[in-house]
Amino acid sequence: MQNxxxxxxxxxSYKGGFEALKGxxxxxxxxxxxxxxxxxxxxxxxxxxTICGITTSTSxxxxxxxxxxxxxxxxxxxxxxxxxxxxxxxxFERVINTVRFSRGLFGxxxxxxxxxxxxxxxxxxxxxxxxxxxxxGGMKRRVLIAKALSHDPRVLFLDEPTAGVDVxxxxxxxxxxxxxxxxxxxxxxxxxxxxxxxxIADRVGVIAKGELMLVEEKNTLMARMGxxxxxxxxxxxxxxxxxxxxxxxxxxxxxxxxxxxxxxTRAERTGITxxxxxxxxxxxxxxxxxxxxxxxxxxxxxxxxxxxxxxxxA
Amino acid sequence: xxxxxxxxxxxxxxxxFFRTIAQSFLAPxxxxxxYFVVFGAAIGSRIEEVEGVSYGAFIVPGLIMLTVITQSIxxxxxGIYFPKFIGTFFELLAAPISFLxxxxxxxxxxxxxxxxxxxxxxxxxxxxxDFTIAHPLAMxxxxxxxxxxxxxxxxxxxxxxxxxxxxxIVPLLIVTPLVFLGGSFYSISMLPPIWQTISMxxxxxxxxxxFRWAFFDTADVPILTSLLAIGLFTGICLAVIWWIFRTxxxxxx
Numbered sequence: 079m080q081n082x083x084x085x086x087x088x089x090x091s092y093k094g095g096f097e098a099l100k101g102x103x104x105x106x107x108x109x110x111x112x113x114x115x116x117x118x119x120x121x122x123x124x125x126x127x128t129i130c131g132i133t134t135s136t137s138x139x140x141x142x143x144x145x146x147x148x149x150x151x152x153x154x155x156x157x158x159x160x161x162x163x164x165x166x167x168x169x170f171e172r173v174i175n176t177v178r179f180s181r182g183l184f185g186x187x188x189x190x191x192x193x194x195x196x197x198x199x200x201x202x203x204x205x206x207x208x209x210x211x212x213x214x215g216g217m218k219r220r221v222l223i224a225k226a227l228s229h230d231p232r233v234l235f236l237d238e239p240t241a242g243v244d245v246x247x248x249x250x251x252x253x254x255x256x257x258x259x260x261x262x263x264x265x266x267x268x269x270x271x272x273x274x275x276x277x278i279a280d281r282v283g284v285i286a287k288g289e290l291m292l293v294e295e296k297n298t299l300m301a302r303m304g305x306x307x308x309x310x311x312x313x314x315x316x317x318x319x320x321x322x323x324x325x326x327x328x329x330x331x332x333x334x335x336x337x338x339x340x341x342x343t344r345a346e347r348t349g350i351t352x353x354x355x356x357x358x359x360x361x362x363x364x365x366x367x368x369x370x371x372x373x374x375x376x377x378x379x380x381x382x383x384x385x386x387x388x389x390x391x392a
Numbered sequence: 393x394x395x396x397x398x399x400x401x402x403x404x405x406x407x408x409f410f411r412t413i414a415q416s417f418l419a420p421x422x423x424x425x426x427y428f429v430v431f432g433a434a435i436g437s438r439i440e441e442v443e444g445v446s447y448g449a450f451i452v453p454g455l456i457m458l459t460v461i462t463q464s465i466x467x468x469x470x471g472i473y474f475p476k477f478i479g480t481f482f483e484l485l486a487a488p489i490s491f492l493x494x495x496x497x498x499x500x501x502x503x504x505x506x507x508x509x510x511x512x513x514x515x516x517x518x519x520x521x522d523f524t525i526a527h528p529l530a531m532x533x534x535x536x537x538x539x540x541x542x543x544x545x546x547x548x549x550x551x552x553x554x555x556x557x558x559x560x561i562v563p564l565l566i567v568t569p570l571v572f573l574g575g576s577f578y579s580i581s582m583l584p585p586i587w588q589t590i591s592m593x594x595x596x597x598x599x600x601x602x603f604r605w606a607f608f609d610t611a612d613v614p615i616l617t618s619l620l621a622i623g624l625f626t627g628i629c630l631a632v633i634w635w636i637f638r639t640x641x642x643x644x645x
């Protein structure tokens with residue numbers, strides 16, 4: 079798959095020295111949905127704002143569809159649609175006029191059919207003549223998306239599209255995103271809801287403290303999530319794994335007081351029954367049995383906290 | 393040049409103008425009519441002719457100038473400040489347009505609105521006083537130049553302003569006094585010599601004098617000096633805007 083956005087060593091420092099981005103490298107593939115996960119203040123919005131031209135970078139480069147966002151900003155920005163985090167809309171404007179305005183800003187001639195298509199796609203057609211202040215919060219967010227889509231962008235950035243949105247509307251928004259992906263739009267969304275990334279993303283990136291900690295296929299991450307560990311704690315420490323129990327999935331804890339068995343919860347046979355009967359055959363006495371699962375949330379929290387610890391140590 | 397974008401900004405701004413028609417349109421017309429009634433008819437009838445022109449007619453150019461200047465500034469400053477205030481400014485930054493195109497769109501719309509109001513006041517004036525326009529083309533040219541240059545100034549103000557108070561304070565504390573002391577209601581030659589000299593530092597004097605020359609063929613300062621003054625003011629505004637454009641001051645962090 080071709081890259082549509084290429085980010086190289088992107089840095090952004092604010093006056094006063096705060097480093098919002100500390101050298102981000104990221105390739106975004108054409109047609110994918112990439113979820114950028116991270117806590118508040120991690121640099122997600124700064125990253126998006128820089129790509130879209132709202133803030134300038136300190137160093138590094140970004141290309142969109144091969145066009146540099148600084149030297150060739152017209153071509154680059156023409157391909158981008160941006161849905162900001164805050165609901166920023168002119169309250170007294172009519173829905174259809176504000177969408178027309180956005181299309182015009184991107185240099186596209188007025189096209190009633192195109193505007194109608196976008197408004198219908200977002201179930202806004204019957205609200206087209208309403209003033210924005212008359213709309214509900216969810217509808218306003220749809221207007222923001224309609225504005226961002228008004229010029230047929232190839233890449234759509236959604237900054238926290240479901241922050242503060244109720245469950246039903248969130249599902250609704252996911253359907254909209256899935257529909258856009260089907261139309262071939264590349265979508266980058268930021269979120270701090272892990273289940274959102276799980277539900278709709280193809281790949282997941284984790285940002286913390288201005289650094290991209292990880293970018294991985296969601297399925298790879300999910301597979302890692304499916305792994306579970308069974309810890310069999312023994313009353314008497316042992317020095318090596320008994321013959322009968324030896325397998326790739328089993329290892330001895332460092333102090334020899336526990337056997338740690340890794341298994342796949344989605345497999346037909348987990349091997350737990352055999353393991354426990356073998357433990358009994360070897361005459362080992364159990365003190366306790368503990369199971370652990372590393373969730374995406376856990377991976378995420380670990381990554382973020384490791385960042386914290388590294389900083390504390392420094 | 394992204395003319396479609398410029399037109400979009402222009403049309404969007406003009407829509408706002410017509411949506412708030414009572415406020416943006418009737419208010420200046422009514423207040424100017426009041427000036428005509430009070431200064432032109434009530435007090436004016438007791439004042440002698442000024443430079444061979446009846447007082448009621450004499451104040452017409454000054455009043456039009458007063459309105460065009462204040463309207464250009466407030467339209468342009470509000471037009472660009474409002475998107476900053478409600479947060480829709482990001483859309484301008486993320487669009488494939490240059491800062492020059494943003495300026496042309498907003499300043500063009502603000503100047504157009506001010507011109508429309510100026511022309512309406514001119515028409516209103518015909519209902520209250522008798523006068524003829526000596527140099528109609530020069531009058532229109534002066535009006536357009538003034539509207540554009542003060543809309544540029546308003547644009548700078550709107551970019552600079554961090555809140556509504558700052559948006560109001562410059563017009564209130566600087567522009568309004570300069571315009572009132574710029575000879576809207578009197579001829580500079582009527583002042584004591586020392587105040588005549590001080591008045592020469594007020595740029596609005598040159599504008600009103602030039603504009604009045606277009607009406608009555610008499611002026612406080614030579615017409616070329618007036619043109620030079622407004623040209624200089626426009627040049628300074630353009631230079632500041634160019635600098636804002638270069639540095640992204642108060643626009644892009």
